[in-house]
Amino acid sequence: QVQLVESGGGVVQPGGSLRLSCAGSGFSFSTYGMHWIRQAPGKGLEWVAVIWHDGSNRYYADSAKGRFTISRDNSMNTLYLQMNNLRAEDTAVYYCARSISMGTLDHWGQGAVVTVSS
Amino acid sequence: QSVLTQPPSASGTPGQRVTISCSGSSSNIGSKTVIWYQQLPGTAPKLLIFNDNQRPSGVPDRFSGSKSGTSASLAISGLQSEDEADYYCSTRDDSLNGVVFGGGTKLTVL
Numbered sequence: 001q002v003q004l005v006e007s008g009g010g011v012v013q014p015g016g017s018l019r020l021s022c023a024g025s026g027f028s029f030s031t032y033g034m035h036w037i038r039q040a041p042g043k044g045l046e047w048v049a050v051i052w053h054d055g056s057n058r059y060y061a062d063s064a065k066g067r068f069t070i071s072r073d074n075s076m077n078t079l080y081l082q083m084n085n086l087r088a089e090d091t092a093v094y095y096c097a098r099s100i101s102m103g104t105l106d107h108w109g110q111g112a113v114v115t116v117s118s
Numbered sequence: 119q120s121v122l123t124q125p126p127s128a129s130g131t132p133g134q135r136v137t138i139s140c141s142g143s144s145s146n147i148g149s150k151t152v153i154w155y156q157q158l159p160g161t162a163p164k165l166l167i168f169n170d171n172q173r174p175s176g177v178p179d180r181f182s183g184s185k186s187g188t189s190a191s192l193a194i195s196g197l198q199s200e201d202e203a204d205y206y207c208s209t210r211d212d213s214l215n216g217v218v219f220g221g222g223t224k225l226t227v228l
Contacts, residue, residue: 035217037163044120044222045155045163045206050215059215095162103210103217104153106174108162 002026002107004096009112016086020112022079022096030054030074033099036081038092039111046092049081050099063089086116121146122207122220129226135195138223140207142188146218150209152190154183157204157222166205167192194225202227 008020022034036048049060049070058070069082079096094112097105123141130136140152154167165174167183170190182193194201207220 044204045157045208045219047214047217047219050217057215061214061216100168101210103150103208104165104168105155105163105208105217106165106168108164110162 002098004098004107004109006094006096006109006112009094009114011115011117012086013118014087014116016116017082017084018086018114020081020083020094020096020114022081022109024077024079024098027098029077033102034070034072034079035097035099035105036070036079037095037097037105037108038090038114039095040089040092043092048094051079083114086114088116090114091116120221121211121218122209124205124207124220124223126221127224127226129228130194130197131228132197132199134197135193136197136225137194138192138205138207138225140190140192140220142190142209144188145213146188146209146211147185147190148188150211152183152185153208154181154192155206155208157206158200159203163206197227199227201225 003025005023035050051058051070071080096109098107100106151169155163156166157163170185171183204222206222211218
C-alpha cells in the first residue's frame with residue numbers, strides 16, 4: 001500500500017535551517033508529482049511547494065520563495081524540503097503528499113513537526 | 119485570509135444531513151475542479167472528494183460533492199459521530215502553479 005513517511009522535524013532557532021525528508025513506498029515514486037503542505041498550530045492547511053515527477057519544475061508559495069527548496073531523489077524514492085532562514089511563523093506540522101493530478105493530493109504522510117523558537 | 123471561503127463551523131445530530139459550503143471565484147472554483155479533504159483530530163488530511171463529486175474507493179457514499187458556478191458544497195448524509203472532523207475544500211491555482219485551500223470547517227456531531 002502507498003506509504004509516505006516524513007522525518008527530519010525538530011526544534012530550531014530563528015534564522016536556522018532544517019531539512020525534511022519524505023520516503024515513499026508502495027508505488028512508483030518517480031511517476032508522481034509531490035507536494036509539501038503545512039499546518040500551523042490550530043490553523044488550516046497551507047500549500048508550500050510542488051515538484052514535478054521528474055524534478056523538471058518546482059513551484060513555491062510566496063511564504064517559501066527564496067528560503068525553501070523542494071527536491072527529490074527518485075533513485076531513493078525520497079522527497080526533500082530544505083528550509084533556511086527559518087522564522088517563528090514557519091512553526092507547523094509539515095506534510096508531504098502525492099499528487100494524482102495537479103490539484104488532487106491522494107495520499108499524505110503523517111507529518112513532521114517543525115518548531116522555530118529561541 | 120484564504121482564497122476559498124468556508125464557514126468556520128457546522129454541526130448536526132446523528133442521522134442528520136449537513137452541508138458545508140466553499141465559495142470562490144471564476145479563477146478558482148469557477149474554472150477548476152474542487153477537492154475536499156477530511157482531517158480527523160490529530161491525524162493527517164485524507165482525500166474525500168475529487169473532480170467536484172468523485173469519491174475515492176473506500177469513502178462511503180454518505181459523502182457527496184457538488185458545484186455550481188463559483189461555489190461548491192460537501193454534503194454528509196446519515197451523520198455519524200466519527201464524521202466529527204475538520205473539512206477543507208481545495209482547488210488548483212494556476213497563478214501559483216500550486217493549490218489553494220479553504221480555511222476549513224470544523225464539524226461537530228451533537
